[in-house]
Amino acid sequence: MIRSFHRWPGLLALALVTLLALSGAALSVFPAGERIAAPQAEAGLTVAALAERIQEVHPGVEQIRRSPSGRITAYWFDQGAPGAAVIEPATGQDVASADPNQLERWLTKLHRSLFLGDGGRIAMAAGAAAMLVLSLSGAALVARRMGGWRHWFAPLRGSLPGRLHVEIARIAVFGLILSSTTALWMTASTFGLLPDGGAMPAVPAEVSGETGIALDHMATLRQTPVAELRELSFPYPGDATDVFTLKTDRGTGYLDQGTGALLAWADLRGWERVSETIYMLHTGQGAATLGLVLGAMALGLPAMGATGVLVWLAGRRGRPRIRGNQPAGRAETILLVGSEGGSSWGFAATLHAALTQAGQSVHVGPMSGFAPDRYARAERIIVLAATYGDGAAPTSAKGFLDRLSALDDAPDIPLAVLGFGDRSFPAYCAFAKAVAAAAQAKGWPELMPLDTIDRQSPQDFARWGSMLGEALGIPLELSHQPVLPTTETLTLVSRRDYGADVQAPTAILRFALPRVSLWQRLTGAGFARFDAGDLIGILPEGSALPRLYSLASGRRDGFVEIVVKKHPGGLCSGQLTALEPGDTATAFLRRNPGFRPGRGRAPLILIGAGTGIGPLAGFVRDNARHRPIHLFFGMRHPDSDFFYGEEMPAWQEERRLTRLVTAVSRGARPHYVQDALRGDATEVARLIRGGARVMVCGGRDMAAGVADALAEVLAPVGLTPAVLKAEGRYVEDIY
Missing domain, CATH: 3.40.50.80 (Nucleotide-binding domain of ferredoxin-NADP reductase (FNR) module)
Structure with a gap:
């Protein structure tokens, strides 16, 4: 459910949220640039002193504004002609044009409304909503994949696009949630869906009628530091009834132009402070460093979009499509899959099809999505669990044992556990055994005893299926056809032979790198990326079961190399050690990220x-x-x-x-x-x-x-x- 909630908004709104992210990241640079370029007022400078300096240069000054970056801008009339400039606070002199940056204005209109007015604003709000949904559901998926929030920054494994997607998400998701939430707030405020909250003091009914008081005689202006100033508006020349209007970080007030007295004052209200804080968080105005950080996080979204599409496409190729998969809340049988390379999903698809044909309603999902509260109609739960490395949980089973341990009581639904592994490994089906042991310790009722499948054997699976059919009281035949990964043809270029003198013929076989398509380079599929320690699967003639060999080379070496010992009666080793330069073998690559030297400098x-x-x-x-x-x-x-x-x-x-x-x-x-x-x-x-x-x-x-x-x-x-x-x-x- 969460995965679908994450996938479809991402795919449908990918272009829109990418545009939002890129334009937002570009706009985040401007507040920082303005903060660096703007002349800053010296410490202790008052509004009265600043206004006097500007008035000396521009006697017709009408308004002084201070932006959140500290930039001072003055507006005036000179012989009937309007003027404006950025001001050096130390002298009151003009230092730069006050004209807005045209690129910034263009990007702002694109970011806010796509140049389409209110309709564009609604579209971009929909993009922000999609970004919020993606961020929240993505955070939940990352937590589920890592085995809980406590393991948020635990090491990753899996394909390169998948690792990049999660690595970026683990950092960027916080900024994306903040940016999308504040965007939706600002849109709601623009359309009047939130209270305005602006507070202006009542217009004074009586003024002194006098004019011309010196600015440095106005106590309020002398007591207000420039660091708190937002705007100072001067009275209209010749109008004795007009007043000074002062806006600061604390509120707004009116000052008598003849006496300097504070005629009225209204403090900034809480709601207005909240709105201003949200504006600051979203735009970076007044918090340039935060804006740059959020902009950098926004740049992660296009990267996550690209890697997310690659992961989705790889998932469609690597995981069989399960037709008629029922929602968990309506299914009688729950199949939970723990898989690392994807092969266990194929067995789950075969079992799903057979049970469905027998009249059962079946739901298939990852073990990491284990949620007993959702299984309202379930009559049985079947776990198909592979093992990763030395007994660890595979990728799609992260967090299962923690969730089971956290339950007060085990589900009152009979359980069957089927493990997948290779008997030649010491930790054969160790994770499946751990699941069965934890279930027994929790008092989970047993549908069938723990059973195992060796080397993806269809015969073992069919045998277990017959036993499951007997337990359910239905005829059940499981005829599984393993789906092999996409293979490549490798051509042997050289060989070195050893071991004949000790009756252990062994060869170091070096194959040429197969040609790699542009798509494979982008996705890391095939032999586009590999390292020493990864595994190569060789499909021998006359067998449907591949044999795995550890690679003695990486992609940067420019060749594919393995060391093969000929075993008596060994089908694959016999064929490989019989190869001569120019001969070919059919192979596929399988990652083995658990067997890596790591990046450190430790010996x-x-x-x-x-x-x-x-x-x-x-x-x-x-x-x-x-x-x-x-x-x-x-x-x-x-x-x-x-x-x-x-x-x-x-x-x-x-x-x-x-x-x-x-x-x-x-x-x-x-x-x-x-x-x-x-x-x-x-x-x-x-x-x-x-x-x-x-x-x-x-x-x-x-x-x-x-x-x-x-x-x-x-x-x-x-x-x-x-x-x-x-x-x-x-x-x-x-x-």
Whole structure:
């Protein structure tokens, strides 16, 4: 609901709100420019002294105005001809023309009314309303994505357009809410929908009838500092019944031109102060710095519009369209999806179609939108949950466990949890298991026991569907056809072979970069953007299930590189290691933002064995900033599988690699990377205590041994691998 409330005003009013934002940002510069250019009155200068200085230069002065920026403007008649100028307060002399800036006037008319009068004002008010709706709904979506308001500035992951959209929104949304709210207030005031609130004192019935008192003899003018002045109007020459009119930040009063007495006074009312404050907040007049800040935030709106469209288009491509999706309040079955890459949504679409065909009314939504109060007719809730990284919630499930924990009582609606994962990973379906455990601890009634799907298996899904049908008392057949991402054809340009001497044939395969369209460059799709540590999916011939390999290169390297070991009977590894230069493979890219070195300057401790060296070598190759990198690399024998051994000396000479520690497991004394860590315990502990980040890539057994070794190494300094993981300083890419 919130997502739709955010999406459609944005798409329908994109051009209008962009015009509002750009013109508003441009107008925000003028108050600052005026404040810088305007001669400022010296401290302690009174209105009486200022008026005398101006009157000496312009005897026919009729009015003196001070703008919120401090600029003094005088208006006069000289021999029947009107004149006006910006005044230097110290001398009363003219310093600049008082004519308004034509560009500012043009932009103001565009911003307020599109040059269309009242009709244009209403249109721009509609744009401001759309901006307010976008800002409020966007803030709610950001909070939901981050797992609550407390995590507003938590690290992001996902596609580049999606991250940019949220990063900009997290800052700009506050300014956009303020600007759109004040715009709507000012429009309502313009059309008389709000009380005027202006207070003028009663016109004095009696005056002295005298004229010509010196300005410095008028007590009120002597006691009023120029810093409080808004406007001073002089009596009409020759009219003894006319008076001085003084407007200040405190109110408005009339002064007798013969005696200088204050004849009447009216303080500025509260409503008028509110209106003036709102005007200041919206225009920046009187608050130039704030105006520039709001203008900068307004510039974020076009950027958010562009990235929002890209995210919307990517979502339409990456997430299957679910036809007949019922509102949550009218559905009998609620399907909640926790997905990182989008594949779980495909399974949800298959289940939705099957249940709908069986006569059920079904609603599908993200786990992050979990709201039991909305499920008025629900008879069951089914959670389809993938796992991100080392057991974390995937993107569309952020905040689910926090919302569940915050409930006083679990929903009185039976629950089934289905996890998606890969059994080769240690944290297989860990998030789904955490959801099931939290639900059980909360006393949530169970529809079916927790079940899991390994490697997106359609067979596992069909088996689970049969069990669900039995639990519901309806025939249910789930025939799921996985939808693969858009693939590219990669051409092999070179290969280096290792491992034949130890019966572990392995190859470093380097492919040419595929051609990238302009659209892919703009959206970051395909191979337009990637880094070492990202994943490449290879679709082997004769299989519908892709295999994933860690990239040993980034886009800036100018090639796509992976390290592949041939496994006995391995379909994909066998096909890849049989490729010769000029041959091709079908592949797609998958981001892996959780396995990144990060942008800091803290040392890196890279630990890998066998083909796990791939992404680690990519990190070293990309280390142009000479960040300290300590690489622990385990191999069988340096003569057979010292991957990247030719490059290591050059990387050390170029200061891309600070130190290399190798461990050989097939020598006279078998030595593994965990043994190398223990042997270098003092230096490893020193680096980690100083803020180093640990990155591990390789097989599960190696990773487990490394974790045990680090636990021993860190015990004397009071740290553990678990603490480092919680701090984001220990990350793994394990297979």
